[in-house]
Amino acid sequence: MIIRGNAHVFGDDIDTDVIIPARYLNTFDHDELSRHAMEGVSPHFYKRVTKGDIIVAGANFGSGSSREHAPIAIMATGIALVIAKSFARIFYRNAFNIGLPLLEVGEGTDRIKQDTPLEVDLDTGLIKELLTNTVYKGSPIPEFMQELLKAGGLMNYMEKKIR
């Protein structure tokens, strides 16, 4: 699967309290959550996202709370993929469980600048800067996570496999 979109760049330890502050957790309306996505670090983030865009972040993205509102809010803005050096584990499973792909990368992606157009091949983990043809190598998405994405999330997967 190929994803093309512009980069939105963030640093290390982007926690779930800045992705979606707890005061908005009294609802799970996707539109409302999208309006507050990343509010703690980038107010009105949703206004700058074009459908298909990509978040590029540092280490430990999504740390903290188990709130699924975090990947829901990000996805609801139109973000199609999050690339980071590492992900906190509950955020990681929540994202794949709802069908938001994540790509882990090693070093190098620090050089990706805000708004750079990217093309990402989720099967190979290759990230290409479209203007310079610079290529970064991410870890290919594990087989089980690909199955979750193909099924359209965990609930569909469980329905097919278990029941």
Place this chain on the structure above:
Amino acid sequence: MNAESALSVSERERRIQRKDKIMGMTITEKILAVHAGAVRAAPGDLIMASVDLALGNDVTAPIAIDEFRRHGGKEVFDKGRVVLMPDHFAPNKDIKSAVQCKILRDFAREKGIENYFEVGQMGIEHALLPESGLVAPGDLVIGADSHTCTYGAVGAFSTGVGSTDLAAAMMTGKAWFKVPPTIKFIYHTDAKGRLKDWVYGKDVILYTIGEIGVDGALYKAMEFTGDVIDAMGMSERFTMCNMVIEAGGKNGIVIPDRTTVDYINQRVKRPYTLFTPDRDAAYERVYEYDLSNLKPQVAFPHLPENTRSIDEIGKIEIDQAFVGSCTNGWIEDIRIAADIMKGRKVSPQVRMIVIPATRNIYRQALKEGLIEVFVDAGAVFSTPTCGPCLGGHMGVLAPGERAVATTNRNFKGRMGDLSSEVYLANPAIVAASAILGRIGSPEELGIKKG
């Protein structure tokens, strides 16, 4: 589905290639293997495991219930093994929260869920579940709340998941896991595990997070051992396991001992299994700490890893002091704070808030006269709720305000406005700080530990 068929190809290859003898298992690996119906579970294995208990609260369960219904869910897999707890924004803080809590209540009634806890019965989930005997050693527990890792203190595997995981577990009784590698932490002191005065499990875990960092145990099990752990009561063990998520950990675990069994036998009414690690269990890493000279720790904004000893913090004036949360809302914590506040007054510039984690803790505090101590000191004593810990209600911070709290996270905006600050500490430090008007220790008030 058994564990073998769920193994990834690379893991099978790794096992085949491994020519050395099969190593023993850690306690975490044993519990996961048993729940996957397998003989073994090794780090990296992908398993589909049966859950003994699946938990959700008023923030996470509404999404799970919506998913459950949208995917044609009829009955929950076991009416006695689903727990729904309105605790985050309950008693209802606003109309939207009231709607969320009502979703839990209606679903619980409709599906006959035995463990729904209404206001008046409820407490903070991670204190109420062990207190009421719902969690037993050897169990596999998932909760749609990151601090579900707390129950490792009773020798269970328990971990936080999301709402969709909870929905799938309510429907099928199963959840997927990647078996984590285990890091072993050994803590000792020259005084047979005794810590210095005003130093508790909270300081041990804060110190550990300060040492290894907020992603120092990412995806990993943290096994706590040593004479410091042996000497600790259950409440401090709960506090330590509660905060493994703040180091990125998947689960924290304490090997069950006499202290565990004494606690469990007063509460759990069903058979349980005490798992212990094999002598030749494989650990990814072992950290050993001499805590003989450990002082109370304070985590500075905005990460739990920003820890300093109490004597290295400088002058930090505060607007609010909070004792409570799933981390430090136990009766032992309330007693520590009350001992310090007895006969003293909260500084006029500070708002002191005390919230017991459960109704039983509330009742015990009432019996022991502790509530009166707080009220006389000028503090407030509230009904159980997660409340201010996550900036929900009952003590939200204004722009630029500063709080010292016994809670678990000090992320930007965690307790209120983005420009507010949270410092994490143990209940003795928080109580002393409320009196001093700045973060400080009971020693500065001339209090000797009794």
